[in-house]
Amino acid sequence: MALLALQNIVKQYEKYRASDDVSFKIPKGKIFGLLGPNGAGKTTLIRMITRILYPDSGHIFFNGEALSDKHTEYIGYMPEERGLYKKMRVGEHLIYLGRLKGMTHQQARESVDFWIKKFEIENWYNKNIEELSKGMSQKVQFIATVLHNPELLILDEPFSGLDPLNSKLIEEEIHRMSGEGKTIIFSTHRMEQVEEICDEIVLINKGKKILEGSVKELKHRFKENKFRVCFNGEIKNGLLDNVNVLEQRPGEVVVKFNVEHHGNELLKLFIDNNIEVTLFSEELPSINEIFIRQVQAN
Amino acid sequence: MNKIFIIVQREYITRVRKKSFLITTLLTPLGFFLLMASSAMIGNYSQGKADVAIVDDSGLFKDVVFPDAEDQSVYFHKVGDKFEHLSGKLSDKEHSAYQAVIHIPANFNINNPTNPMMSGVYMVRPGVAKRQYINERMSDAVSKLRMKMLHIDEETQENMQKKVEVNFTSLSNDKENKQYAEAAGVVGIIMGIAIYISLFFYGTMIMKGVMEEKTNRIVEVLTSSVKPFQLLMGKIIGVGAVGLTQCILWVLLMALIFMVGLPLIGISAGSQASHMPQMKGADIDPDSFAAVIANISQLPLFEMAILFPVYFLGGFLLYGSLFAAVGAAMGEDGDQQSLMVPITIPIIISFGIALNVINNPDSPLGFWGSLIPFTSPVVMSSMLPFRPAWWQIMLSIALLIGGFIFTTYIAARIYRVGILMYGKKIRLKELGMWIFAKA
Numbered sequence: 001m002a003l004l005a006l007q008n009i010v011k012q013y014e015k016y017r018a019s020d021d022v023s024f025k026i027p028k029g030k031i032f033g034l035l036g037p038n039g040a041g042k043t044t045l046i047r048m049i050t051r052i053l054y055p056d057s058g059h060i061f062f063n064g065e066a067l068s069d070k071h072t073e074y075i076g077y078m079p080e081e082r083g084l085y086k087k088m089r090v091g092e093h094l095i096y097l098g099r100l101k102g103m104t105h106q107q108a109r110e111s112v113d114f115w116i117k118k119f120e121i122e123n124w125y126n127k128n129i130e131e132l133s134k135g136m137s138q139k140v141q142f143i144a145t146v147l148h149n150p151e152l153l154i155l156d157e158p159f160s161g162l163d164p165l166n167s168k169l170i171e172e173e174i175h176r177m178s179g180e181g182k183t184i185i186f187s188t189h190r191m192e193q194v195e196e197i198c199d200e201i202v203l204i205n206k207g208k209k210i211l212e213g214s215v216k217e218l219k220h221r222f223k224e225n226k227f228r229v230c231f232n233g234e235i236k237n238g239l240l241d242n243v244n245v246l247e248q249r250p251g252e253v254v255v256k257f258n259v260e261h262h263g264n265e266l267l268k269l270f271i272d273n274n275i276e277v278t279l280f281s282e283e284l285p286s287i288n289e290i291f292i293r294q295v296q297a298n
Numbered sequence: 299m300n301k302i303f304i305i306v307q308r309e310y311i312t313r314v315r316k317k318s319f320l321i322t323t324l325l326t327p328l329g330f331f332l333l334m335a336s337s338a339m340i341g342n343y344s345q346g347k348a349d350v351a352i353v354d355d356s357g358l359f360k361d362v363v364f365p366d367a368e369d370q371s372v373y374f375h376k377v378g379d380k381f382e383h384l385s386g387k388l389s390d391k392e393h394s395a396y397q398a399v400i401h402i403p404a405n406f407n408i409n410n411p412t413n414p415m416m417s418g419v420y421m422v423r424p425g426v427a428k429r430q431y432i433n434e435r436m437s438d439a440v441s442k443l444r445m446k447m448l449h450i451d452e453e454t455q456e457n458m459q460k461k462v463e464v465n466f467t468s469l470s471n472d473k474e475n476k477q478y479a480e481a482a483g484v485v486g487i488i489m490g491i492a493i494y495i496s497l498f499f500y501g502t503m504i505m506k507g508v509m510e511e512k513t514n515r516i517v518e519v520l521t522s523s524v525k526p527f528q529l530l531m532g533k534i535i536g537v538g539a540v541g542l543t544q545c546i547l548w549v550l551l552m553a554l555i556f557m558v559g560l561p562l563i564g565i566s567a568g569s570q571a572s573h574m575p576q577m578k579g580a581d582i583d584p585d586s587f588a589a590v591i592a593n594i595s596q597l598p599l600f601e602m603a604i605l606f607p608v609y610f611l612g613g614f615l616l617y618g619s620l621f622a623a624v625g626a627a628m629g630e631d632g633d634q635q636s637l638m639v640p641i642t643i644p645i646i647i648s649f650g651i652a653l654n655v656i657n658n659p660d661s662p663l664g665f666w667g668s669l670i671p672f673t674s675p676v677v678m679s680s681m682l683p684f685r686p687a688w689w690q691i692m693l694s695i696a697l698l699i700g701g702f703i704f705t706t707y708i709a710a711r712i713y714r715v716g717i718l719m720y721g722k723k724i725r726l727k728e729l730g731m732w733i734f735a736k737a
Contacts, residue, residue: 050522077522083514099304100523
């Protein structure tokens with residue numbers, strides 16, 4: 001079942017349309033990548049999901065119900081441009097944000113204690129926010145997002161400004177929460193992270209949805225019949241005359257077949273010529289390649 | 299509602315806890331205390347005591363008594379010594395019994411006191427107030443002598459010197475007289491100034507708070523949890539509570555200073571007045587100043603105590619939301635001060651009207667100023683001691699409530715668009731468009 005469903009969402013600003021009839025569903029418990037170039041309309045969509053803005057037309061459903069203010073307590077949002085009150089202490093700041101999400105003071109306090117212990121930052125509790133480094137603030141912001149145990153987590157560029165160690169920590173948390181059945185919307189420009197983390201993606205460009213599907217399915221959908229073959233020995237002249245060779249190095253070749261050909265035909269060619277194949281693999285496009293190709297085509 | 303309360307709590311606690319709050323709250327009355335104490339001390343020090351010798355070679359003044367100054371700054375001594383002898387002694391400051399000598403020449407003409415003139419010499423320069431006192435007493439003496447020569451007795455003399463003043467009383471308020479009007483004017487303008495300053499001071503505080511949230515981008519997280527309107531109201535009420543706390547503390551501390559601090563170092567409001575040279579002149583005499591102070595108790599204090607906070611709060615809500623809207627519209631560097639002009643102009647105008655009101659409380663300008671919500675907080679506060687009609691007060695409050703609902707509605711619409719608008723210089727025209735923009 002979809003935790004979140006967007007139906008024909010339209011949002012018009014003064015001179016441009018930030019969301020143009022966008023529809024997609026986000027299944028429960030999945031990590032969902034919301035992708036698109038700068039200015040594509042991702043933030044507007046997120047702001048509508050978090051009820052900061054309202055669509056001009058279309059509907060958003062949360063767990064089957066029309067999205068309303070009561071649902072904001074089930075959503076945790078970490079925007080790309082994030083900030084904290086500099087003059088507040090870490091502990092009281094987190095409790096304040098927790099209470100705004102509907103927690104009691106006691107609940108918020110317990111949750112803060114749990115998270116700061118988990119992230120081994122207990123000694124930060126009474127520190128002023130202005131004393132924290134950027135990376136430290138990021139951790140506090142992540143805690144603020146997950147403090148109220150939301151059903152839906154929206155993370156906009158969550159790894160920007162984090163060192164590899166902290167990135168790993170946050171990534172592990174994302175996977176752990178996904179494992180617990182939480183749904184996560186993950187917006188980023190870093191495509192290698194999308195492949196690593198996301199189950200499904202939607203690609204937005206100029207306010208329109210141009211692509212949607214699971215990472216695996218999309219990679220297969222956009223495959224180009226490319227194969228990589230590693231071998232021992234030498235290829236005789238004329239053996240690969242009928243195929244499109246993209247790369248060739250001693251002991252390795254990348255070829256592109258016409259769609260009507262099957263990978264086995266290439267493998268058979270090598271076997272029939274008594275060339276020992278050590279590796280045979282299909283070259284699937286990266287999400288980055290699909291992204292660039294689709295955006296340019298659009 | 300609960301979320302507004304949480305926001306109010308944060309706004310209040312974080313501000314009250316700041317060192318700057320503590321410093322402003324304590325230092326303002328302390329500064330006032332030091333100003334009062336130091337001016338009194340400087341006054342005392344500068345006054346000193348002057349013994350003035352009068353050498354009357356004319357013999358005209360032998361029966362005249364020159365009264366010493368009540369504040370013990372001037373003592374007159376009629377002496378029989380020669381003027382030259384006494385003035386010679388003056389240069390020996392240590393041993394001279396006098397600080398100045400006045401000489402009334404033998405040919406002094408009571409009917410033409412300017413030719414020849416009385417003359418005086420000093421080594422220690424008498425201040426303006428002392429000179430003024432000496433001149434006044436000499437003139438009094440000459441006048442009295444002239445009257446005597448014309449066979450006019452003292453009682454008639456006093457009666458002749460009395461000034462005519464029409465004793466106006468109000469038909470609607472039998473307690474109202476000249477001193478009452480003066481007392482009402484003084485208290486009225488103090489209340490008007492208090493609201494005028496508060497609107498700017500706390501309004502700017504709200505504006506800066508909004509700008510801070512916008513600049514550090516926390517507003518995006520906040521508005522994903524609460525509605526912009528809740529955030530706006532929480533901030534306005536929170537800062538309002540800070541303002542109220544500060545004002546109450548100021549009143550208490552000032553009262554403590556007046557009742558305990560100043561008497562402890564031997565200063566009272568009356569003595570303050572007597573140290574001011576102009577108070578001794580014709581402008582305000584200490585007696586009438588005391589009468590003004592005494593008449594404060596005749597003012598409608600109970601009504602004022604209830605209505606002043608109403609106008610304080612009403613004005614604060616009306617302008618606070620507008621300051622918040624401007625804060626939301628301002629660029630991150632806060633360089634668009636021009637957006638503040640539409641807010642500051644009505645506040646300044648209302649203060650101008652208030653100044654007029656204390657002289658003409660029943661003028662049409664005051665009447666309309668007390669009804670229009672943008673000017674009524676300052677104008678009506680200044681008018682309250684003059685006992686405006688109840689229907690006028692009720693209408694004014696009703697319009698003020700309507701006014702702040704209207705401005706809060708407008709401000710909230712500008713606010714919710716402005717806080718999420720980055721990297722763009724906003725013009726006034728755009729603010730107008732935001733009011734009608736969809737969220």
